[in-house]
Amino acid sequence: MNVHNPAEHAESAGSGAAQAAPRIAHSRLDNGMEVVVIPDRRAPVVTHMVWYRNGSADDPPMKSGIAHFLEHLMFKGTKTHPQGEFSQLVADLGGQENAFTGHDYTSYFQRMPREHLATVMEYEADRMSNLVLTDEVVAPERDVVLEERRMRTDSDPAAELSEAVQAALFTHHPYGTPIIGWEHEIQTLGREDALAYYERFYTPENAILVVAGDVDAHEVERLARDIYGKIPARGAPPVRQRPQEPPSRAHRLVSLADPKVEQPSFERVYVVPSARTAEPGESEALEVMSHLLGGGQTSALYRDLVLDRKIAVAAGVYYMGSSLDQTRLWVYGVPAPETSLEAFEAAIDESLEKFLATPPSEKDFNRAKTRLVADAVYAQDSQMALARWYGAALATGETIDDVAGWTDRIEKVTREDVVAVARKWLDKRRAVTGYLAVGEAA
């Protein structure tokens, strides 16, 4: 039973768990746009996604939230298709649509019966260069975003704590700023900010088309050339320049007490390498290590803290492998009623020490790898999940081969690798600990 996973607030597309590849077609248009086709012929439907290699970590200073705000504004219409026309068209086709913003990417998608793919491509290509924004549509949409922030964060102490933990973890890198932005900066975002950001990033060189479903790869590539290929190249992809995080030398404790909290909880977040920044094999070893340490009810933390010592009702680990820059690994837990957060943290530290001191048994190690490899097969059942994995991987600097070879690389991880990455990266000086505590009314 998963009581609370604070990592849910991270809006990750999941770590690099892809699969023993279905036949992926990968190409690039003359204007620089990448094209990925993932055939899945089981149902006559198609998933169409366009990913841009920019996210909230690319927001200019004092403009936090602009990537996410622009994502909302992308539904406001173009020169040829006024507000609502694209959404109405998708609805008429029986399609679903939405968009999401992460730290490293922004993505737009539609899912619909396959015969409408070309139509939807036309509209998506149109709004890559012809967006029209007026103050009349921008102002109420900014209110919508502020309500979104109130709903997701400002009414939930657990989300407020996560925000504070991330801010403490990244003292310099923009991953410390929430994707949705800080309220006082969202309030100042306007039409000009959105258009400036749009001009900079919404270009074919910066975009990735991912189509998954009941389609022929050659046919999709032809459509992509005809439709997206018409968009003029800008000459070069935009450059992402982000302040990088200095080495972390001090463990930090962030504590939030609120009268709305009835159930205390604990999280600790370490800065660790991502699939893109890691030494070869290290990210895969971190995946296996995370599963052994905190992946479900057979993991070391769950056994030790929940089953044996009974001082936790939940404990787990989550590693967010897909990330352009250094990423995060969460250790989280919910203490048993009579356990204080301080005692809980001490128990977590003991449990981690034990884990670092003792290599996993052959049986536990093989079980973890079996589960990770099988999850890649299960993933093939969902074209949306596959499209998201490939899109997120490419948008964070990985390659198709990286994704397709993931299972093989997981198989190659050894027990020694797991011990080595655990000892190297589970260093408390690289971490922020967060307490969510029951508080007195102010």
Next chain:
Amino acid sequence: MNKMAPIEEASRAARVQEIRTPGGVSAWLIEDYAVPLVAMQFAFRGGAAQDPKSKPGVATLLSGLLDEGAGPYDSAGFHEALDDIAAHLQFSADRDYLGGHFQTLTKNLDPAFELLRLAVNEARLEQGSIERVASQLAASLRRELKDPDSVAARSFRAAAFPDHPYGRAARGEIDVLPQIGRDDLIDLRARTLARDNLLVGVVGAIDAATLSERLDRAFAALPATSRLEAITPVTMSGVGRRVVTEVDVPQTTIRFGRPSLDRHDPDFAAAIVVNHILGGGVFTARLFREVREKRGLAYSVYSHLQNNDAASMLLGGTSTKNERAAESLAVIEEQIRDLADNGPGDEELEKARKFLIGSYALRFDTSTKIAGNLLQLQLERRAPAYLDQRNRLIAAVTLEDAKRAAKRLFGDGKLLVAAAGRPVGM
């Protein structure tokens, strides 16, 4: 414009094989060999509505315990056995049923079905596991105690079903959970895990004969008949009331609802269309346009039809900053009254029908979703033919039907409203 050739929509019902095993288990199967896995969704009618009156939460607790040790395995051993073959097995309790989700790689079919058999027939329900799962459940309930969305949902439910099993907390109450004993769990299991109330949907790389044999291994030893308490059909009450619960947050969460039509009502297809026009999950719904797009009052605003076995409702919700919460509610009520009085427009109806018909295919693109749909139709007491009939029913909804259904759905436009936050002027 380039277009791919449209294809004739193939019959979905024709792919469904209805199985009746020698051991007395019924199942619907769709064979599909594209991915080497088998996905199964199953349910025993009963669920949280069968909880003893003074002990809500028994069904939920039972569902959390079926995979916490069974037969030769203790809790840790059972989960290790599942992980060793990378099988998924999870149980959950709903108002009207106790459900199971099961998924395995084809190569591990036999050991996976053996673990399923153990969970269903030989779960140990050990005292230590009961206490652990109850404490996990209590932790998740405590976490929600002052969460505005949960607060609004709880007060809505209490006002809607004051003297009915549906008014009780399906996942139990923090103070009552420790009083649930092993006897309560064993009693509910004996009454509700049987063959006559078991429904199964399967999709994947398996043929009917193989599945039939495996289903008997897992389920044939269960009692032939369940012993369910009859749940009295009920119309939700509280329409016209506003229940505000104070929570110290900047935003008010609103839940609203009123009685709706039974899913076998002749106007049900029209009700689906009308609800879609009001607040269905698209950017073109009236509530989305009026509350979010035009006025910036909320990020999320929606309505949906909720049909339980003993009650049918139209439910909806939104979240708006405290200062403007009353305005959001007024806009919602205005749209509901307008639909009640005037019905939808011609064009609105046409667009809603198109969306509902076209999007039905999106429910059938993963094995787990398809298996879930096969199960859902059985829970709704429909035949496989409904898979093909459904779009024809939607297509046949006329403007007159929609107007009539809107009148029946929305009546005088009054709602039960539950709000959590510090709404101004509500």
